[in-house]
Amino acid sequence: MATQFDNIYHGLSAEIGKFRVAPSGMAWKGVDSEGVTAVPSGDIKWAQWLRVARQFQLRVGLRDHRKEKFDGFAREDHDKLATLLKNNFGITLEAREVAFKGWNWGVTDFQGEELAFTISDRTAFELPLRYVANSNIAGKTEVSLEFANLNPSHAGGSKSKQMGDELTEIRFYVPGTLTKLKGSDAGSQ
Amino acid sequence: GASGKEGKGWKKFQSYKGEGALPPEVERLRIFVDRKAQTVILPIHGFAVPFHINTIKNASKNDEGDFTYLRINFQTPGQLAGKKEDTPFEDPDATFIRSVSYRSPDGHRLDNIVKQINDLKKEANKREQQKKEMAD
Structure with missing residues (x-):
């Protein structure tokens, strides 16, 4: 019972791929390459949702303090993704605020x-x-x-x-x- | 809202009210000049980071080998050039971005971007000058 999102990037990859969420975890596979980036459910600690250049990013915090980033989600994917993360891994998708003011001081x-x-x-x-x-x-x-x-x-x-x-x-x-x-x-x- | 209000030596300005106003071109992870918003949007490690033309001093480029380098200098306090009242300065403890440099193998495109940025700056300066004359 996996839910799939198409046209997703893995971090800053040039290649698009498919992103899947299932009770066992998350996985990304590029359309042109062989390998799969898998995140087992037991490794997932937290998840964030933020606007980046390539639409929205799902950022996943892992048990070993690494982070996996997946770009290319549409604004409308938020609710679906939030429900999937809640139901499958018991975590809340936190919205992280991004600045668009155009200032060069901070x-x-x-x-x-x-x-x-x-x-x-x-x-x-x-x-x-x-x-x-x-x-x-x-x-x-x-x-x-x-x-x-x-x-x-x-x-x-x-x-x-x-x-x-x-x-x-x-x-x-x-x-x-x-x-x-x-x-x-x-x-x- | 508060735009156009005179603050302590700087006028409030803002590129975008929210993420929905970002132009679709930012997806290409390339520098984009949004003339309508008077803003230059820089790709910084996956983020689309807008900089209002008021924060920008100038842009220049130079060719080195296979690459063209673009440099954007920003307005910051503590510079000798430029009038003090034109410096955006809200928080005295803030850290300022003073300059950024980019490179690309596509020299023609960077040429064009430098021109767009400097034209936008000229227009902004001209408008500012006109406003001052009207106020006198």
Whole structure:
């Protein structure tokens, strides 16, 4: 008794696939590739629903603290998905608010392996720190992060397969204090 | 609602009221200039992140090897250039995004985006100037 959603991406994959929910867990399979990404029901701890570039994202928190992200859900999928998660895994699909104000000021916050930028308590974006190739502090008030391979590479690797524009660097201006951006230092909370 | 109200040295502005107003083009995970909303939407690790033209100082590009690099500089406090009253500044403890850089093998498209951003900025500056003249 599996329920299927079509045209779903696995994270930032270029490939679309089918996403299924059943009492045993969740699974995603790309239309062109062989492997299956499976999330057994026992591993599922929480689920979030948020607006991203490719429509809506289902974010699933796992027992080992990893997260799986599935993009491409329609707004109308929310209720169906919420019911499925409740009935199959006993978890609530939490709605996470995203910022669309268009401001360039907010608060940076380290959340696990990601740096989140929030505007008026809403998430504007998150950056995975594992792709930071270099970082630099200039004049005590400017912090830059350089990224390498932030966008996943594609099979074939031809130029036409280039998925999107690739962020290579972001610079923050941190007036007054650097404590917020130093939040990841050992010993601090 | 509160748009157009004069705050402490900055005028309130907003790109979109909610996610439903995002243009469908954001799905392509490419930089998109939404002229109607006076907004540049950047793809940042799967998110579609709008930046109102008021937050943007300028855009430029340069070619390096097989790639074209696009850089967008934002308005931030503590810069020598630019008039202070034009700086969006709501929370003195905030962290500001000062610049972003992108790369793409498609130089023509980035050329076009730089032009669109700078045209949008010119229009916004012009409107601002006209408003000031009307107020005098």
